[in-house]
Amino acid sequence: MQLYNKLSxxxxxxxxxxxxEDRLTLSFYAYAKIGNPKLFRNYLFIAWxxxxxxxxxxxxxxxxNAQLSVPAKKFDEFKNFLxxxxxxxxxRLNIAIxxxxxxxxxxxxxxxDKIVADxxxxxxxxxxxxxxxxxxxxxxxxxxxxxxxxxxxRNHYESEIGHFKGAVTPDVDTFRDSLSIIEEDLKEHKEDKxxxxxxxxxxxxxxxxxxxxxxxxxxxxxxxxxIIEYARQVENLSLENKFVGKNFVFDHxxxxxxxxxVISNCHQxxxxxxxxxxxxxxxxxxxxxxxxxxxxxxxxxxxxTCKEINALPFEEQKxxxxxxxxxxxxxxxxxxxVLKYKH
Ligand SMILES: [Zn+2]
Ligand SMILES: [Zn+2]
Numbered sequence: 001m002q003l004y005n006k007l008s009x010x011x012x013x014x015x016x017x018x019x020x021e022d023r024l025t026l027s028f029y030a031y032a033k034i035g036n037p038k039l040f041r042n043y044l045f046i047a048w049x050x051x052x053x054x055x056x057x058x059x060x061x062x063x064x065n066a067q068l069s070v071p072a073k074k075f076d077e078f079k080n081f082l083x084x085x086x087x088x089x090x091x092r093l094n095i096a097i098x099x100x101x102x103x104x105x106x107x108x109x110x111x112x113d114k115i116v117a118d119x120x121x122x123x124x125x126x127x128x129x130x131x132x133x134x135x136x137x138x139x140x141x142x143x144x145x146x147x148x149x150x151x152x153x154r155n156h157y158e159s160e161i162g163h164f165k166g167a168v169t170p171d172v173d174t175f176r177d178s179l180s181i182i183e184e185d186l187k188e189h190k191e192d193k194x195x196x197x198x199x200x201x202x203x204x205x206x207x208x209x210x211x212x213x214x215x216x217x218x219x220x221x222x223x224x225x226x227i228i229e230y231a232r233q234v235e236n237l238s239l240e241n242k243f244v245g246k247n248f249v250f251d252h253x254x255x256x257x258x259x260x261x262v263i264s265n266c267h268q269x270x271x272x273x274x275x276x277x278x279x280x281x282x283x284x285x286x287x288x289x290x291x292x293x294x295x296x297x298x299x300x301x302x303x304x305t306c307k308e309i310n311a312l313p314f315e316e317q318k319x320x321x322x323x324x325x326x327x328x329x330x331x332x333x334x335x336x337x338v339l340k341y342k343h
Contacts, residue, residue, distance in 0.1 A: 022072040023054075025096040025104075029115065029203045031063040031127045031210070032087035037111045040064075045109045051078055054104035058112045062127050064088075065115040065203060069104045092225060094201065116207050119176035124214070131197075131209030131220030136233035139196070139223050140240055148194040151182055153204045154248070156335075157287060161255055161264045161274040162227075162245025164198065173335075175204055183215055190216045198223035198230070200247065231258050246274050266291035267342040268298065281306035283321045286336055303338035 034040050037059045044057065048068075055068030070078045082088040134142065142148050143166065152159045152169045155178075159169035168185075170178040186195065195217050197205040205222035212220050223230055227247045234241045245263040246255035254276040266273040266289055273291040279302040286302045301307040309317060335342060 023069045024072055024075060025067075025069050027067045027094045027096075027201070028088075028091050029063065029065040029201075029206075030087050030091055031115075031130070031206060033128065034059065034061055034063065037061055041109050041111050045107065047081055048078075048109075049107055051081070053078060054107050056104065057107075057109045058115050059109065060112045060115045062207075063115050067104070094225065094228065116175065116203055118179070118207060119174065120179070120211070125211055126214070127207055127210045129210050129213055130206050131195075131213060131222050133224040134196075134221050135224055136230045136239055137237070139198075139221075139230065140242060142194055142196050142221060143242055145194060147192065148196050149186060149189065150196045150198075151178075151186075153178060153197050153199040153208050157276070158200070158248035161276070161289070162243065162247055162258060163263075164242050165244060167198075175208075179208060179211055183212070186217075191218050194219045194221060196221045196223075198226060200226045200249065201228050202226040227258070228256075231256075248276070264289055265341050266294055267339040268294040268302075270341045279303075279306050281310040282317065283309065288336070288339055288342065302336060305338075 041059045044059070051074045052071050053068055053074070055066060057064065057066040057068070079093075082091060143150060143164070150164060150167045152163050152167045153175065154169075155173055155175070156169070156171050159167070163169050168182070170181050172178040172181060186193070189195075195212060197208055197220075199205045199208075202223065202225050205226070209220045209222045225232075227243060228249075230243065231241075231247065233239065234243075241259065243258050244261045245259060246257050248255050255274065262272045262274050264274045265271060268290060271291055273289055275289060275291070276287055277290045277295065277300055279286040279288070280300040281302075284302060284306045286306075288302055290298070290300065290302075298304075299307050299310055301310050309320065312320070
């Protein structure tokens with residue numbers, strides 16, 4: 001029995017091109033108690049491989065997080081398969097508006113510790129005991145209620161370029177940090193206030209909502225499908241849009257513009273700007289906000305040191321990097337002393 005890919009990415013790309021069929025790009029997640037993630041992983045792989053599904057899927061004891069591309073003509077079969085699994089029945093599928101035929105070139109189903117890296121060791125709470133999901137309309141209604149505390153569950157570099165008006169935006173680097181900060185800040189209001197949360201696509205808030213319920217919060221709500229789904233509903237149903245700026249996304253686009261307002265600044269010159277870049281020096285890769293002018297003068301680098309390194313021939317850069325571990329933390333945190341307008 002074949003449990004892994006045999007085709008290379010290149011062979012797969014050629015195949016898709018030749019087939020010339022429409023594919024749908026979609027994503028979904030679900031928290032569930034999965035007793036044997038490895039077994040479930042193999043079950044999905046066999047079924048989806050047969051349907052020519054491609055994508056990146058993570059399975060953990062706490063659930064599944066999937067980004068997929070499905071042949072259009074196999075979609076019904078795929079949907080029926082999902083409905084046959086009790087915790088995926090009628091699951092909300094996030095179907096992308098633009099379909100890139102080559103968004104995924106392989107089917108990768110991986111077993112992980114968690115589907116959301118939260119750093120929590122507390123296994124005592126039930127991630128499936130979540131708060132109340134609300135749609136855009138109900139969310140707006142809650143925001144008009146003076147008894148509501150609205151919390152952005154994303155990291156500082158995400159809320160910096162766009163967020164809901166009036167939201168608490170914790171200055172944190174990780175999801176774990178925001179969980180404890182918010183808990184501390186709001187502990188007086190466990191019973192009386194509506195705790196309303198949102199994130200990019202809903203997966204983080206859903207876990208946060210279960211966490212806060214476990215911690216004794218009584219009225220916990222989260223925006224279903226996150227900012228992505230909110231923007232869609234606001235547009236389709238002509239609702240009031242309470243989001244300002246850009247929605248940070250984790251693909252090459254970095255951000256999806258929701259409104260024209262620019263609410264952040266270039267980290268180097270301070271002028272209004274909400275374009276994220278990664279420092280061009282491969283050894284640095286710092287994520288920061290840089291305007292076009294600064295990008296030109298700095299060669300898209302975060303500092304003069306990085307600019308100098310980046311100007312060296314590739315082989316010399318490689319020699320410099322030797323033995324120095326590439327700090328992925330820098331990329332995640334998006335903070336640096338070298339940035340005048342962001343520390
Ligand atoms: Zn600038
Ligand atoms: Zn740099």
